[in-house]
Amino acid sequence: GGIITQTPKFLIGQEGQKLTLKCQQNFNHDTMYWYRQDSGKGLRLIYYSITENDLQKGDLSEGYDASREKKSSFSLTVTSAQKNEMAVFLCASSIWGGGAEQFFGPGTRLTVL
Amino acid sequence: GDSVTQTEGQVTVSESKSLIINCTYSTTSIAYPNLFWYVRYPGEGLQLLLKVITAGQKGSSRGFEATYNKETTSFHLQKASVQESDSAVYYCALGENSGTYQRFGTGTKLQVVP
Numbered sequence: 741g742g743i744i745t746q747t748p749k750f751l752i753g754q755e756g757q758k759l760t761l762k763c764q765q766n767f768n769h770d771t772m773y774w775y776r777q778d779s780g781k782g783l784r785l786i787y788y789s790i791t792e793n794d795l796q797k798g799d800l801s802e803g804y805d806a807s808r809e810k811k812s813s814f815s816l817t818v819t820s821a822q823k824n825e826m827a828v829f830l831c832a833s834s835i836w837g838g839g840a841e842q843f844f845g846p847g848t849r850l851t852v853l
Numbered sequence: 854g855d856s857v858t859q860t861e862g863q864v865t866v867s868e869s870k871s872l873i874i875n876c877t878y879s880t881t882s883i884a885y886p887n888l889f890w891y892v893r894y895p896g897e898g899l900q901l902l903l904k905v906i907t908a909g910q911k912g913s914s915r916g917f918e919a920t921y922n923k924e925t926t927s928f929h930l931q932k933a934s935v936q937e938s939d940s941a942v943y944y945c946a947l948g949e950n951s952g953t954y955q956r957f958g959t960g961t962k963l964q965v966v967p
Contacts, residue, residue, distance in 0.1 A: 744898075773954065780862060782944065782959035790953055798954070830899065838952030839887045839906065844899040 742767035744845035746831050752851045759818040761848045763831030772814040773832040773842065776800055776825075783830065789814055790837070821852045855880045857947050859958035866935050866965055874930040874961045876919075876945035888921050888928040889946040889955065899944070902930075906950070915939075940965045 745764045753759045765772065771790050775783040785798030787806035795806050803825070805817040814831060831845040858877045866872050880886055890902040890912075903912035908923035919930045928945060942962045948955035 771953065775957075780959060782859075783957040785954055788954055796953065832899075837950075838948035838955050839950035840948075841889075841901045841904065842891075842955065844891075846898050 744831055744833060744843055746845040746848050748848060750849050752853065753821045754853055755821055755823055757821045759821050761816045761829055763814045763845055764812055765833040766812065767833055767843060769833035769835050771834045771837060772808065774806060774814065774816045775830040775832065777828040777830055786816065823852045826850055826852050855883060855947055855956045857945050857956050857958035859945055859961050861961050863962045868937055868965055868967050869934050872932045872935045874943055876928045876930065876958060878926050878928065878947045880947065883949040885950065887948045887950060889948065890919055890930050891944045891946060892941045894941045935965045937965045937967065939963060
């Protein structure tokens with residue numbers, strides 16, 4: 741088996757601040773994802789990456805940047821934190837694309853003051 | 854585009870009663886959808902509950918079942934007799950073998966009461 745680790749577990753920032761969330765997986769999966777989870781809105785895709793150094797925008801990419809410098813890691817940056825984006829951010833990976841099971845990390849809860 | 858609809862945000866069921874959580878999907882681009890149910894138990898991460906890739910087939914896991922109905926574009930989750938330990942948030946998702954990501958519904962929180 742494998743595991744997905746997300747750091748930090750809780751992230752508190754000031755409005756306008758640049759904040760970075762990190763994700764590591766040891767499944768050796770090619771594809772990794774970042775989702776935002778808001779109450780009542782399900783999981784919305786922010787960015788995904790199908791291989792090292794690849795980046796693809798999801799439905800909610802505005803205001804975010806991502807980086808995949810290694811196969812095992814995928815970072816998400818909130819470029820300018822806003823109070824209306826307080827949410828839980830989930831990282832996931834899968835062995836390949838949309839037909840395969842996704843494995844999820846425990847999440848990072850973002851609070852913006 | 855593609856979308857998944859879960860009409861119930863929260864469902865409360867008495868222990869040992871039957872359950873159905875509705876999921877319908879819509880797609881303009883996926884010829885052969887793959888359908889998933891994921892679950893998040895309290896204090897745990899989101900994990901796959903079951904998956905069906907062929908229309909007309911049924912998937913099952915932990916006493917839950919879901920049948921992929923292409924005619925009604927539905928993938929409802931059912932259980933004959935729920936337990937308190939089934940209390941969790943359930944997400945329906947739509948994917949494609951040749952695609953790169955999945956579409957998730959808004960989730961249904963199941964509360965099983967004694």
